[in-house]
Amino acid sequence: MILTADYHTHTKYSDGRDSVLHNALRAKELGLREIAITEHGFSHVVLGLKRKKADKYFADIENARKETGMNILVGIESNILGREGTCDLTERDYEKFDLYLAGVHILVHYESSHDRKNGFKGFFKYNFHAKPPERLVKEQTLGYIHAIERNPIDVLTHINYQCFCDSVEVAKCCADYGTYIEISGKKPHFSDEELFKIAETGVRFIVNSDAHSPKRIGDVKIAMEQIQRVNIPLDRVDNIDGRLPKFRFKEYKERNL
Numbered sequence: 001m002i003l004t005a006d007y008h009t010h011t012k013y014s015d016g017r018d019s020v021l022h023n024a025l026r027a028k029e030l031g032l033r034e035i036a037i038t039e040h041g042f043s044h045v046v047l048g049l050k051r052k053k054a055d056k057y058f059a060d061i062e063n064a065r066k067e068t069g070m071n072i073l074v075g076i077e078s079n080i081l082g083r084e085g086t087c088d089l090t091e092r093d094y095e096k097f098d099l100y101l102a103g104v105h106i107l108v109h110y111e112s113s114h115d116r117k118n119g120f121k122g123f124f125k126y127n128f129h130a131k132p133p134e135r136l137v138k139e140q141t142l143g144y145i146h147a148i149e150r151n152p153i154d155v156l157t158h159i160n161y162q163c164f165c166d167s168v169e170v171a172k173c174c175a176d177y178g179t180y181i182e183i184s185g186k187k188p189h190f191s192d193e194e195l196f197k198i199a200e201t202g203v204r205f206i207v208n209s210d211a212h213s214p215k216r217i218g219d220v221k222i223a224m225e226q227i228q229r230v231n232i233p234l235d236r237v238d239n240i241d242g243r244l245p246k247f248r249f250k251e252y253k254e255r256n257l
Ligand SMILES: [Zn+2]
Pocket: 077, 103, 105, 157, 158
């Protein structure tokens, strides 16, 4: 298994440690065909890409393209803000971005105080290994599903990390809409049994590093190990062995903008 592209990396524009250029140089050194820079979405209270810095972000990516000759996608790891599936990358931003990741994070501007409560409850239950209440699972599942239905999301990042959902229901929706499920090289977020059931829905996968420094770019070792353990056919993973994914957001933009 050889990684073709890494679609989840951060720089100093959110909580990463280094620059766009250094991420791109590392990707080039590794022989990747593409890399995406995917900062946290605008509504993250602490870590998000700042709107007033967005133009500099786009310019930095353009300069790094010129300097390295790499194909660098302007990405975002948008935040899912509650049960309605509202995301913080909105229509007015679409033109400037190439890749639309989305995930659940805490410390964001939630849709409502109830969703804020759910966000924190999920975070604490997860980190204290406590069983989540059924209603929380139901509502966070709904948040994911509405997000996929209502936004042209390319990849859901680290599902069920610090939150809870019925991942098989979410995977079915991803399969229907052409949204990829990420298997993260940074942190295990599915049990093997869970990943097996997810794969049975027919959904397609992307493996990503979620690198916050250049040295972790392309590091998808734990994801690959799990894929082998669970026996997922490699042709279900669309960014390895010379293949590049077919992204939904790009198609959406071609049709609508
Ligand atoms: Zn994340």
